[in-house]
Amino acid sequence: EIVLTQSPATLSLSPGERATLSCRASQSVSSYLAWYQQKPGQAPRLLIYDASNRATGIPARFSGSGPGTDFTLTISSLEPEDFAVYYCQQRSSFGQGTRLEIK
Amino acid sequence: QLQLQESGSGLVKPSQTLSLTCAVSGGSISSGGYSWSWIRQPPGKGLEWIGYIYHSGSTYYNPSLKSRVTISVDRSKNQFSLKLSSVTAADTAVYYCARERQLRYFDLWGRGTLVTVSS
Numbered sequence: 001e002i003v004l005t006q007s008p009a010t011l012s013l014s015p016g017e018r019a020t021l022s023c024r025a026s027q028s029v030s031s032y033l034a035w036y037q038q039k040p041g042q043a044p045r046l047l048i049y050d051a052s053n054r055a056t057g058i059p060a061r062f063s064g065s066g067p068g069t070d071f072t073l074t075i076s077s078l079e080p081e082d083f084a085v086y087y088c089q090q091r092s093s094f095g096q097g098t099r100l101e102i103k
Numbered sequence: 104q105l106q107l108q109e110s111g112s113g114l115v116k117p118s119q120t121l122s123l124t125c126a127v128s129g130g131s132i133s134s135g136g137y138s139w140s141w142i143r144q145p146p147g148k149g150l151e152w153i154g155y156i157y158h159s160g161s162t163y164y165n166p167s168l169k170s171r172v173t174i175s176v177d178r179s180k181n182q183f184s185l186k187l188s189s190v191t192a193a194d195t196a197v198y199y200c201a202r203e204r205q206l207r208y209f210d211l212w213g214r215g216t217l218v219t220v221s222s
Contacts, residue, residue, distance in 0.1 A: 034209070043199055044199075044212060049208040049210070087150055091207075094149060094152065097150075
């Protein structure tokens, strides 16, 4: 089973700043990695699939990179609604999440 | 627009069986290229994949839960179900149903339902 390790656990930034979230896989997963955003009391929402493809309706400020074992989710300029928990996923494995909080 | 909605008992006694159903509306559960999954999230914790049923009917379960999990589909009702036996307090979680596209990513989620295991 592939293990996904996300860093940092918590990221404190201000609106307008750039956010960089990382996800490392225990072995190569090619480009088959997805990112999700979860807000309190809500289900996760798909942001990025296949490492770099934005899901339908996702703003262009969200971007993803890969492939291989090291993946990055970048939010170019944080909006107030972007503060949430972010998870990476590959098949049956999820990362432990990165909490993006307002500084 | 396809939607998923979980339903079932919100309170289950220890050692009993948790039963949930996910109703699919706005589309067919028999569409090719998709699998239908259950994922759970204990309060304040991360996401744990439970298992899926493929459009063909084949199933695959998380090895850590495999001995207790059954996922089935009722095509006539356009829904799929989860049964988790011998539950303990550790099974207390929000349970989500989700559609997985080509075994790569979960593009559609239900709202989730909280199941509490308590006597």
